[in-house]
Amino acid sequence: MRWWKILGLAAFAGVAATGVVIARGERRRRAYTPDEIRAKLRERHSESPSESSPE
Numbered sequence: 388m389r390w391w392k393i394l395g396l397a398a399f400a401g402v403a404a405t406g407v408v409i410a411r412g413e414r415r416r417r418a419y420t421p422d423e424i425r426a427k428l429r430e431r432h433s434e435s436p437s438e439s440s441p442e
Contacts, residue, residue, distance in 0.1 A: 419427075
């Protein structure tokens, strides 16, 4: 019965660690201003090859 407790605690620690990683990524994502996001998207769009141009 003791190993069930250890397994449960390990699972709980894994779920908690995953939540921390997700929250950290979300905070980093929300730190951008709308102007920064717009500039990054425009830059990425200008770097990508256009669909109408032949290779």
